[in-house]
Amino acid sequence: xxxxxxxxxxxxxxxxxxxxxxxxxxxxxxxxxxxxxxxxxxxxxxxxxxxxxxxxxxxxxxxxxxxxxxxxxxxxxxxxxxxxxxxxxxxxxxxxxxxxxxxxxxxxxxxxxxxxxxxxxxxxxxxxxxxxxxxxxxxxxxxxxxxxxxxxxxxxxxxxxxxxxxxxxxxxxxxxxxxxxxxxxxxxxxxxxxxxxxxxxxxxxxxxxxxxxxxxxxxxxxxxxxxxxxxxxxxxxxxxxxxxxxxxxxxxxxxxxxxxxxxxxxxxxxxxxxxxxxxxxxxxxxxxxxxxxxxxxxxxxxxxxxxxxxxxxxxxxxxxxxxxxxxxxxxxxxxxxxxxxxxxxxxxxxxxxxx
DNA sequence: AACTCGGGGAC
DNA sequence: GTCCCAGAGTT
Numbered sequence: 001x002x003x004x005x006x007x008x009x010x011x012x013x014x015x016x017x018x019x020x021x022x023x024x025x026x027x028x029x030x031x032x033x034x035x036x037x038x039x040x041x042x043x044x045x046x047x048x049x050x051x052x053x054x055x056x057x058x059x060x061x062x063x064x065x066x067x068x069x070x071x072x073x074x075x076x077x078x079x080x081x082x083x084x085x086x087x088x089x090x091x092x093x094x095x096x097x098x099x100x101x102x103x104x105x106x107x108x109x110x111x112x113x114x115x116x117x118x119x120x121x122x123x124x125x126x127x128x129x130x131x132x133x134x135x136x137x138x139x140x141x142x143x144x145x146x147x148x149x150x151x152x153x154x155x156x157x158x159x160x161x162x163x164x165x166x167x168x169x170x171x172x173x174x175x176x177x178x179x180x181x182x183x184x185x186x187x188x189x190x191x192x193x194x195x196x197x198x199x200x201x202x203x204x205x206x207x208x209x210x211x212x213x214x215x216x217x218x219x220x221x222x223x224x225x226x227x228x229x230x231x232x233x234x235x236x237x238x239x240x241x242x243x244x245x246x247x248x249x250x251x252x253x254x255x256x257x258x259x260x261x262x263x264x265x266x267x268x269x270x271x272x273x274x275x276x277x278x279x280x281x282x283x284x285x286x287x288x289x290x291x292x293x294x295x296x297x298x299x300x301x302x303x304x305x306x307x308x309x310x311x312x313x314x315x316x317x318x319x320x321x322x323x324x325x326x327x328x329x330x331x332x333x334x335x336x337x338x339x340x341x342x343x344x345x346x347x348x349x350x351x352x353x354x355x
Numbered sequence: 356a357a358c359t360c361g362g363g364g365a366c
Numbered sequence: 367g368t369c370c371c372a373g374a375g376t377t
Contacts, residue, residue, distance in 0.1 A: 041361050044375070081373040084363080118362050139360055158367075194359085195377080223358075 006204070007173035007180055013203040014183030017190075023052055025182070030104035030129040031062050037121050038089055041138075042082045045189070051080055063102050066093035088116025108134060119165075127181040135168035136181055137161075140188020145171075146220035147192060150209035154221045192216075230304045234271040235262040237293065237311045237347060238279055244329035245351070246279070247344065255300065260328070261341035262309065271310060280314060289313040293354075296346055309347055 019025070022045065024036035035055060039048045055076045059065040065073065070090055077086035092114035096104060104125075105111050111122040123134035137145075142155050145167045153160040173180050191198045199211045210216040238246030247260040265271040280288050293309040330336060332348060340348070 038361095042372090042374075043360090047375075079374085081375090082360090084372070085361090088362085116362065120361065137361095156369090 004173065006171045006207075007176075009203040010171075010183045010187065011173070011176055011179055014179050014186065017201075018179070018183050018186050023049060023056075028129050028178075030125050031065075032056065033125050033129040034104070034117075034121075035059075035089065037124050038085050038116060039080065041121070042085065043080055048080075051076070062093050062096050062104065065090060066097035066102075085116055091115045092117065104129075106130060106132075108132075124181060127177050129178075131178050133172055133174055133177045134181075135165065135172045136184070137165055137168050138185065138188075140186075140192070141168060141184045142188075142220055143194065144184060144188050144192045144204075147197070147210035147216045148204055148208045150213065150219060152219075152221060154223055156223060160220075230306060232267075232306045232308070234265045234268050235307050235309045235343070235347070236265070236271055236275060236279070237262055237309050237351065239311065239313050240329060241314070241316065242329075242331070244331050245348065247328055247330050247340075249326045250341065255305075256341035256343070259339040259341045259344075260330075260336070261344045262347060264307070268308070268310070275312060279312070286315050288315060293347070294350060296343055298343060305343075307343055311351075 022036075024032050036048070036052055039052055039055075043051075058072070058076055059068060068090070070087065073086050073090045074083055077083055080086075095114055096102060100110070105114075106126070108119075108122050108126060111117055111125060112119060117125070120137045123136045124138070126132040127134050127136065142164055145151065145164050146155065149163075149167050151160060151163055151167070155161055155164060187202065187204075191202045195217060197216045199205045199208070199216060202208065202211070205211050208216070210219050236246070240246070246263070248263045250256050250259055250261050252258050263271075263274065265274060275288070289312070291311040291313075293311050296305075296307045296309065298305045298307065330348075332352065336348075
């Protein structure tokens, strides 16, 4: 589809289905559009409307906002969250008062220079309020474009972001830009929704790559799970001549708090040191038998644990294992009465299989 | 309980 | 440049 066709279809859809009754669309001055855009960055339209109405009553123009105490501004933001945006809004109003004679600037660069306004919000304000031909790239537009062009990858990645901006610029029509900008946001909000997009009602459906592939819901790619930190730990699996296994009660807080598990160490050296000092008698005369067992991996919400178990066959059961409430010898032929860490459960199971 | 949203700030 | 965060709503 040629460039004008894309915008023409979007505009034709807007003329029939676009939103025209939103409060900031009545008398869309840069100030009114600006405030709405900042509120809409964090909150959906239905929630924003009452806040917007109250805000505009209290701060009807840039100077009213600039001259208000910050407390009053924050008070009118109470419940919207992201209070730094209210502070930025307030600061930008003062910048406009002090550096632009109280008149909202009309160039993209000057608007972008204001606190809390980036490339997309600047484009939106100048498009919606002034009819200038700028692209925007908010969450709604990202979704529409990522699907239409089947842009793979998470939009947080700079390369993906760059590609989306390029498409956004490419489709910008030379005229009716305000309607086009509003239409793209409306399409993203009402048709091209994150889940269950209404492709059958979409004016772009016939040429939308993702729709043609049948997988619009796969775009844009979700934020990648952050790579969890990996922790390597060593555990002593102590076995006495009766075949009983030494278990340690973990501290009440932290991972597996209060559960029984194998004594665990940051590295092998610490494990062996503990073995000699805490558990084995006369290591020099009769060193215990050591054997590395298959390592275990366990994923927690905030890290991945790789546990290297070291099986230790002690020559005597009377080790220096002390403090009965924190230590015990477990007879593995019996059911264990108490909480076992998942690591201990798996290790005991593995142990049964190899013996 | 996980995911989302544009811009700012730390690095 | 890149990563992480804010915070309430939505799913």
